[in-house]
Amino acid sequence: MYTIQGYEKVKSLEEAYELNQKKSSAVFGGGMWLRLGNRAIGKAIDLSDLGLDKIEETEEAFIIGCMTSLRDIECHEGMNRYFHGMMKETLRGIVGTQFRNTATLGGSLYQRFGFSDPLTAFLALDTTIEMYAGGRIPLDEFVSMDYDRDILVRVHVKKNGRxxxxxxxxxxxxxxxxxxxxxxxxxxxxxxxxxxxxxxxxxxxxxxxxxxxxxxxxxxxxxxxxxxxxxxxxxxxxxxxxxxxxxxxxxxxxxxxxxxxxxxxxxxxxxxxxx
CATH class of the missing domain: 3.30.390.50 (CO dehydrogenase flavoprotein, C-terminal domain)
Structure with missing residues (x-):
């Protein structure tokens, strides 16, 4: 259970980053995993106006915004075709469709939960995490890093024939x-x-x-x-x-x-x- 004292729908990543430097603040993705803890949030930071809820496919990679829902990834034809249905298999067992419509990839990866299906799957691919201040970090390194006040912006998955x-x-x-x-x-x-x-x-x-x-x-x-x-x-x-x-x-x-x-x-x- 969690409580929220303040709420801010930010207009830029810079604004979100500055607000998130306070320990009482939290980036609010889908909010689904926050329910697992018991926390008083001073300021909930909403990124939903920043256009980070899309999956872009280029010749070299899939680029997934941090606000993209798990359901959108589960149903993405391009990713499932390229990785032979791996995304659907990874995500279909997570709670239920309604939950996956709300839970975001950013929230699922940033917290690095032990039970995280997406973390296990994306770690097996050639994945890098794009942080606002920290830049691009291989997921292999990110998974063992300490938590900080940075913001996960996008996830990049290489298309290299793997x-x-x-x-x-x-x-x-x-x-x-x-x-x-x-x-x-x-x-x-x-x-x-x-x-x-x-x-x-x-x-x-x-x-x-x-x-x-x-x-x-x-x-x-x-x-x-x-x-x-x-x-x-x-x-x-x-x-x-x-x-x-x-x-x-x-x-x-x-x-x-x-x-x-x-x-x-x-x-x-x-x-x-x-x-």
Whole structure:
């Protein structure tokens, strides 16, 4: 639950940034995740008049404004076509359609929640975060940074031919994920991200170097044993914790299964591209 003492619909990012320097202020996106905490907000800063609720597609990237709703991303034909339905798979399990119509990408990524499906998925892609004062920061770096008073403006996702897939497991439909996994492949290098550990999503250490397990001579018809070996090797590089949803050991076992499924998905995309 939260309370708001003041409200300001800003006319510029500069105005928003200045207002946000007070600790009692908060950028108000959809306001959906704020409900998880108990906070008195001195000034709610509304960015909805700044035109940051759009998805722009260029030859090099998808550029997503921070006020873009999760539902708009879920239904975006260009992103789903390019990433083989990954966005729809990532977002469809988040609470419900009404919630996703209001929750924004900026709010979902900036907070870096451990349970964040979007964070796990976008981390598996070539994603950079555009901050008002801090400029462009790779999401790989942003995820481990301390919180500050800067404002997330846009998210840039490269279109470089990377194949990607997303998998998650929930105890019940629309609940927070027990574990989530993003897998992507660019040429022969693989990138694996694991979220809901239950800590923040991370890139599996040395997942690129582990790619030799699925070397080029196995890519066309990768054996079940090779894929399972790869999934097991990657999961051993990730640290898991326990909470009310699952134990650390259960999460480790789940990670092998989800990585395996996502790798199979990515390999099938690669084969479709050769046809």
């Amino acid at each position: 194949k990607a897939a997303y998998q998650s497991f929930r105890n019940t439909k629309t609940d927070f994920p027990v574990l989530s996994v993003g897998v992507s492949r660019l040429d022969s290098q693989w990138k694996i991200t694991v979220g809901a550990r239950p800590a923040r999503a991370v890139v599996a250490e040395n997942s690129g170097k582990l790619s030799e397990i699925l070397s080029e001579n196995l890519m066309k018809e990768a054996s079940e044993a090779a894929i399972r070996q790869f999934a097991s090797a990657v999961s051993e590089k990730v640290r898991f914790g326990s909470n009310m949803r699952a134990s650390s050991e259960y999460r480790r076992i789940l990670s092998e299964i989800l990585i395996y499924r996502a790798v199979r998905d990515v390999l099938s995309q690669s084969e479709e591209g050769k046809m």
